[in-house]
Amino acid sequence: MSASWKYEPKTKLGRFVHEFEENAIALMLGLMTALTFINVIRRYVFNASLIWSLEVVLVLFAWLVLFGIAYGFKVTAHLGVDAVTNLLSHRGRRIAGLLSAAICLFYAVLLLKGAWDYWAPFAELKPTTGRWFPTGIDWGARGTSYFETDQIPMPGFLKWLEDAINYGETYSKMPRVVPYVILPISALLILVRIVQATLRIIKGEQNSLIVSHEAEDAVEEVAAMNREA
Template identity: 30%
Template sequence: MVANFTRQLEEGVLSFLLVFMTLLVFVEVVLRFGFNTGIHWAQEVTLHASAWFVLFGVSYGVKVGAHIGVDAVVRLLSPQTKRIVSIIAVLLCLVYCALILSGAWVYLAKVYKIGLFMEDTPTPGIFLWLIPEDLWWDVFKIDPEEPLLPMWFAHGPLLIGFILLAYRFIEVLKKLITGEWTDLHMADEAKEALEEAGIDTDIISEEEEAKHAKEGAK
């Protein structure tokens, strides 16, 4: 139930961001070319919303196996060797996540300490209504005189996105170590193309496994 809720939450957030960006750009185009006006914060919000979409989507891509992998050499390896290579690849990905998370934490801490704001985007009114005014600056770094959206909030998904990505890689690592998976389960464009052409790729996979088994026996 928890896994299903998490999946629905991720898909809901990604769907909302995609629909929100599309509608915002559509409205901005209509206002600009139809009425010679516009929303002054639309470009900035669209840019950050697209960044949020990428940062949340990259971990979801690992979960569903949507990322494209360069595995021309890996496919030539035996299942056991392929699993070892995949484990090394995941460990390197986790190192990368750790480096980005470390830098993101330092960056966000400095932005929060300095108290930087977005150039055009105001803080949503619902936030100002829910947060007591005496906490605007001391806790959330919102300027009472000009309540623009704090930059630490707008750039916060940089940290959240890579935490989710690291979590997904840990899940993949667990499956590789336990033997549940023998590779990273990346998207296979060649396989999809063959299936669209009506070629049964499962038969090809079985032939490859039989070939590796014979070579191992020798």
Template identity: 35%
Template sequence: MRKFLSHIEESFIALLLATMVLVTFSQVVARYVFNSGAIWALELTTYLFAWLVLFGISYGIKKHIHIGVDAFAKLFSSPVQRFFGILSVLASMTYAGLMLYGSWVYFAIKFKRGTETDDLPIPEWVFLSVLLISMAMIITRLIPVLWDLLSGKEGVSILGDESKDAIDHFKDDFTQDKDTSINDHSGKGER
């Protein structure tokens, strides 16, 4: 079930991105080839981008790919680093909770009014529902991270370590280049 939900989430994010690209591309062709265009395209692309970003935040938490500034925290021992990790997760959950509450109030107002978007004949609350969904998803994704930090299951670093990844990538490339260079030189001597 978890794999299925993950697949749906990834497919939905890909669909959002593909739809944005197609709408934008069609408008470029319409404008420069046919000297026309759709008024609603920019608004739709803006809403799709908002959905992509907000769902992407939750997905980034799930995959541990958010970049964190942890240079200060790494100056301390593991228990203190864990404390900073717990503190940052709690702060993130608090922020997402406040956003969820504010989104609910805003969504309720838009739902009661039933106003449509500026250029699309769709109620505004349909597009704004992403605020509720994404903030709930963010909190849902942060709960297991907090639990893992509290229980000691998770390592101290819960964020993507871009510098470590870059160094590892460089080492891999260097090793491949060195192996290729050795093979090239050994082949020349045999001729």
């Protein structure tokens, strides 16, 4: 990555998406913190607990990780080792960046296929066939929309899922299709972000895919503070 490159949304849509992603990450962190804090107070002060809070926190943590991976690709926040590529010429670094981007694109496609195939039966949708790449639709696959979470209550605003995917049968707990939906969403976002990063390499805006220079930037900031002092 070019050390000077920094993500900046250029359009209103880009700014909206960027703000939405940051707010979503902040909301998930806030909900995790609030639920954990409330449950600790209830347990040690009132000798009670929210049975479902631990599972909700686990779901939110999984959402945060998967959603954050795609966000990290966008803002080039992932760490990488560039000790070898820094020895190459500018052209060599660009070629190495394109090669790594191609490998990441290949992996992202596999990840998207696997994520869809895992989630689809929970939504009464059909997974794909093929071990590596989609070769068709598995029309004989059995749906598993009746699978529920262990403790999370069924919210009233999701009752429509009973008619939509569960053939009118009621849910006593939240169906797994809801927490697992982050799998195909995050996999698709990761693929899109890698494509965007690859285009930046092709345009010459950065040399590699996701190398972050946080340590170098921190050292430079400390040095600048010492010079000012």
